[in-house]
Amino acid sequence: MPRTSxxxxxxxxxxxxxxxxxxxxxxxDEFAIVELVKNAYDSGASTVRVSIQPATAKQPAAIVIVDxxxxxxxxDFKRLFMVAGYSERDKQTGGPRIPTGEKGVxxxxxxxxxxxxxxxxxxxxxxxxxxVLIDWKKFADRKxxxxxxxxxxxxxxxxxxELGEHGTVLRIGGVRSNWDRSQVLAARRALEELxxxxxxPKHFTIDFLVRGSPxxxxxxxxxxxxxADLELRFSVQKTGAVRHKWSGxxxxxxxxxxxxxxxxxxxxxxxxxxxxxxxxxPRRSQVSGLLPGVRLYRDGFRLEPFGNQKADWxxxxxxxxxxxxxxxxxxxxxxxxxxxxxxxxxxxRDTTSREALIDxxxxxxxxxxxQNELNALEDRIRTEMSEPxxxxxxxxxxxxxxxxxxxxxxILSFGLAHELRQPLQVIxxxxxxxxxxxxxxxxxxxxxxxxxxAIETHLTRIDENISFLAKIxxxxxxxxxxxxxxxxxxxxxxxxxxRCAAAGxxxxxxxxxxxxxxxxxxxxxxxxxxxxxxxxxAMHAIDEHKVRTITVSLxxxxxxxxIRVIDTGTGIPPDVRDKLLKEFATGKTxxxxxxxxxxxxxxxxxxxxxxxxxxxRVGTQFIVRLPKQENT
Amino acid sequence: xxxxRILIVDDEPGVxxxxxxxxxxxxxxxxxxxxxxxxxxxxDEHTYDVVILDFMMPDMNGIELLARIxxxxxxxxxxxxxxxxxxxxxxxxxARELRExxxxxxxxxxxxxxxxxxxAVRELLPANGAQDWKAxxxxxxxxxxxxxxxxxxxxxxxxxxREDRKKRDG
Numbered sequence: 001m002p003r004t005s006x007x008x009x010x011x012x013x014x015x016x017x018x019x020x021x022x023x024x025x026x027x028x029d030e031f032a033i034v035e036l037v038k039n040a041y042d043s044g045a046s047t048v049r050v051s052i053q054p055a056t057a058k059q060p061a062a063i064v065i066v067d068x069x070x071x072x073x074x075x076d077f078k079r080l081f082m083v084a085g086y087s088e089r090d091k092q093t094g095g096p097r098i099p100t101g102e103k104g105v106x107x108x109x110x111x112x113x114x115x116x117x118x119x120x121x122x123x124x125x126x127x128x129x130x131x132v133l134i135d136w137k138k139f140a141d142r143k144x145x146x147x148x149x150x151x152x153x154x155x156x157x158x159x160x161x162e163l164g165e166h167g168t169v170l171r172i173g174g175v176r177s178n179w180d181r182s183q184v185l186a187a188r189r190a191l192e193e194l195x196x197x198x199x200x201p202k203h204f205t206i207d208f209l210v211r212g213s214p215x216x217x218x219x220x221x222x223x224x225x226x227x228a229d230l231e232l233r234f235s236v237q238k239t240g241a242v243r244h245k246w247s248g249x250x251x252x253x254x255x256x257x258x259x260x261x262x263x264x265x266x267x268x269x270x271x272x273x274x275x276x277x278x279x280x281x282p283r284r285s286q287v288s289g290l291l292p293g294v295r296l297y298r299d300g301f302r303l304e305p306f307g308n309q310k311a312d313w314x315x316x317x318x319x320x321x322x323x324x325x326x327x328x329x330x331x332x333x334x335x336x337x338x339x340x341x342x343x344x345x346x347x348x349r350d351t352t353s354r355e356a357l358i359d360x361x362x363x364x365x366x367x368x369x370x371q372n373e374l375n376a377l378e379d380r381i382r383t384e385m386s387e388p389x390x391x392x393x394x395x396x397x398x399x400x401x402x403x404x405x406x407x408x409x410x411i412l413s414f415g416l417a418h419e420l421r422q423p424l425q426v427i428x429x430x431x432x433x434x435x436x437x438x439x440x441x442x443x444x445x446x447x448x449x450x451x452x453x454a455i456e457t458h459l460t461r462i463d464e465n466i467s468f469l470a471k472i473x474x475x476x477x478x479x480x481x482x483x484x485x486x487x488x489x490x491x492x493x494x495x496x497x498x499r500c501a502a503a504g505x506x507x508x509x510x511x512x513x514x515x516x517x518x519x520x521x522x523x524x525x526x527x528x529x530x531x532x533x534x535x536x537x538a539m540h541a542i543d544e545h546k547v548r549t550i551t552v553s554l555x556x557x558x559x560x561x562x563i564r565v566i567d568t569g570t571g572i573p574p575d576v577r578d579k580l581l582k583e584f585a586t587g588k589t590x591x592x593x594x595x596x597x598x599x600x601x602x603x604x605x606x607x608x609x610x611x612x613x614x615x616x617r618v619g620t621q622f623i624v625r626l627p628k629q630e631n632t
Numbered sequence: 633x634x635x636x637r638i639l640i641v642d643d644e645p646g647v648x649x650x651x652x653x654x655x656x657x658x659x660x661x662x663x664x665x666x667x668x669x670x671x672x673x674x675x676d677e678h679t680y681d682v683v684i685l686d687f688m689m690p691d692m693n694g695i696e697l698l699a700r701i702x703x704x705x706x707x708x709x710x711x712x713x714x715x716x717x718x719x720x721x722x723x724x725x726x727a728r729e730l731r732e733x734x735x736x737x738x739x740x741x742x743x744x745x746x747x748x749x750x751x752a753v754r755e756l757l758p759a760n761g762a763q764d765w766k767a768x769x770x771x772x773x774x775x776x777x778x779x780x781x782x783x784x785x786x787x788x789x790x791x792x793x794r795e796d797r798k799k800r801d802g
Contacts, residue, residue, distance in 0.1 A: 417715065418688070418715050421715030421742045421743055422644045422646070422647055422715060422742070423646070424742070424743040425644075425646075425647050425650065425715070425742045425743040425744065426644075426646035426647055426650050427743075428743040428744070428745060428746075429647070429650030429651060429653070429654050429743075429746055429749075430650050430653070432654065432745065432746035432747075433650065433653045433654055433657060433746065436654070436657045436658075436746065437657060440657065456745070459743060463743060
């Protein structure tokens, strides 16, 4: 007869669990900081101050996080802080604030940042603080049990100056990273992106201080996205109906539509969201530098990884890939913000690994709901504003062709710049030396002085041309910057002055001293270069005795910057006129020219346009209009 | 008054000689070095007031060379000259960045005019022959203990401290 023997077997955890919960659960230092800030919010803080001291040659980096939350006494600390995976936050219902965390692991993020943690915390009405020292290195031994690791607490510690009536200070020691500028920026960015732009958490401020850098220090504000060309705002009603509101730059009349109630969506009641779609990829400034994607926020705080570049959680990229580009939503132009609430949507929870939503009927309903919204957006884009795909492809082709040429030019000019500047330096120095020596020998001569200054002037000119060529050839075709457009036009014309002179053409450049504009420099240079080449060529066939003049002018109207290139050439033959701006050049054109149609496409990508007026045997005038930005 | 010694490091012989001639005509004592190794050798032989070096050289870049020279001669002032592409930013801005990164005192774009070169050298020399001993002493002290960067931080702090005191006093 076998003897039965029953045992109750206790579960235990190895001290290594801490490494899994702390150092290895968070993908980067920046997100560990985000996690600690969220913890501060959950403790009822209205202000949390993150201060980072980047490492210097003299001292390692330091991180201090101070909040004015409720703080903890020893009993609280033992119950709330010291038990891994324990949180009372999912039980908190009343009260003014809905906690962001519920998993009970956020505080261990401090391990990711440094090897030690000093917690100083004070509750209202106490004259002393509780100070706890945690050494994460003690968890390194896998054979040790989790519960055997201890932290030292002192209940009568003096209150540090940065702590107010109540709150907590976290001092991270043995900081693992150097916190150089790029990492500090990434942390600041992560904190900005933590906040819901449309429903930010109430009564909560994050101050970000970087020691020794007032420019990096700032109060954290959520990103601001400008009004897009098409905006769909939606909210789920109690009945399960979804209310839509359309607006946007390209919508003349904002309209509202209510979809029929869907029982499945009742569990999403209270959800609201916004899909912002730009017809052209927006400039960074229009979207506060946000990367495209549909983000999910809960009670004002971002849920990772939804909306990240790698997380195609709504299958937008996949759909576009499957339809070989025939889908109308271009992922890089879509910015989405979906807000949910912990109380209203208890079943929308993310996994501890921050990878996905836990699969529940509610999370499936959320996906269906958002897919519907995306379909509605896609319909609207298709019917109202889509640029035909073939046109877009042509534009891409034109840009690719131009980029390839620029790249070749860039390699060439980089080497050339260095090669040319060495002999230029020698000529400049030695010419100056001759002059100096002559005057030291008592020879002062008007002609020598003039020769010297002529050499100076022309060296400067060569050098400026080298710089300009190098600059246009290293630029990309979409980056816009605030520049003196007059200067760019004048310099580009300058590059052609010798060529014009050789052909007996007078190049008349009429530009103001300064005309600020926000433009893409290479585009201007390329388009103007093309027009000048065309104008010079148009002059080849005209009579010897006729006036050969190319006039380039820059003016402005209330809406546009206007560049005109006027030649006194043969005019464009009637049979070519119609095709000139309509036919796609295949790259057979030589020189700088990429064809006028390509110029037109590149210009249109920036909201500009090109047109011409021509008359046989009188000449041609090309007009380029570039829209002014609102802020200039 | 003794002439100031200037070390010119450039792998391009024409440039090197031209700079040397310019400085000689301006009554300095220039010494040429064609490579980083030669520059370091020259530094073992003499103390220089200013070193002028090219940013891009085949065997070692100017920044690294400057750091090595500084280890031998902490008092030396420096001018980095370069024909690099980026002319968009002005010289002062680049100089500031270089100062932060390697403590180069000045930066000039090639092709630089003789006036600008001579002016840059003069600016780095102490106005009345008196060295800023206290600051330099601090720099040397710390450069023994730690890095050049730390040494320069100390010099900077001292300077600011003195300026503040000057302001306070009058």
